[in-house]
Amino acid sequence: MNKGKEILEELRSVISGKTLDALIPPVVFLIASSYLEVKLAAIISVGVSLAIGLIRAILKQPLGYAFGGFVGVSIAGGFAYLGGNVSNYYIPKMIGSLSFVIVALGSVLIKKPMAAWVSHLTRGWNIKWFWRADVRPAYMEVTLFWTVFAGLKLFLVTTLYLKEDIAGLFFINSILGMPANIFVLTVSYIYGIWRLHHLKGPGIDEFEIDKEPPWKGQTRGF
Structure with missing residues (x-):
């Protein structure tokens, strides 16, 4: 096995498709906040996170990354929501x-x-x-x-x-x-x-x- 394949296998052990569960909600927030009010963007991103978790639960798949995404976007979105400022999203x-x-x-x-x-x-x-x-x-x-x-x-x-x-x-x-x-x-x-x-x-x-x-x-x- 060459070194390139070895490195890819090692990365796969750390990074899986499920990591998207934690990445999608923040991206949704940032895109939504470009067109909508900050508070509405925060609500939408949290809703997307909950939807991802629900899908994982229905499919009986691990909820770890979905939960992490929910917690992360809820805290960050909360800062933005309360402050009414998109930049506050980055405080956490x-x-x-x-x-x-x-x-x-x-x-x-x-x-x-x-x-x-x-x-x-x-x-x-x-x-x-x-x-x-x-x-x-x-x-x-x-x-x-x-x-x-x-x-x-x-x-x-x-x-x-x-x-x-x-x-x-x-x-x-x-x-x-x-x-x-x-x-x-x-x-x-x-x-x-x-x-x-x-x-x-x-x-x-x-x-x-x-x-x-x-x-x-x-x-x-x-």
Whole structure:
């Protein structure tokens, strides 16, 4: 299997079609707010989110992303509704980005990097493996990469928010949304595997069976 197919498979494990459940309501709000009053746009986007959840329930499909989309658009739409200002829709996003930066940076400072926790929770790998001196640096560096990206997004969105540049906010959030997240995940995976290889630590499978060196190292999954 070539590296391209491997990366695509890894991305599929994180990104599925169901993520659209969380992406559609915000897009509906932003489009509707261009033609309708902010309050009506907020109501419509929440209604769309509820409709998506209802469809998933009828089809007996997972509701996780639909629920996340409902919560997200309800909070953001609520800010816009109460403030009567479309730009207020982005306040929760700024709060979320700021919280992410604080938590990610804090995890690096205490040497328990966020990237390691994310991998542990999504893959179920033994958390002790991530804290090895020949494994941890890869996850520390990837977490710093995430922190810089989130910090840049926070800076740009906050600047545009203060200028009440709605078109700019929509453009930046579109570019720095799913497209940028896919880019970040791809770079994180490629760099992470490369870094683990150069750290020369054991792969997770070798760690689990307590294999003695020399190790083959982590060749798939980060």
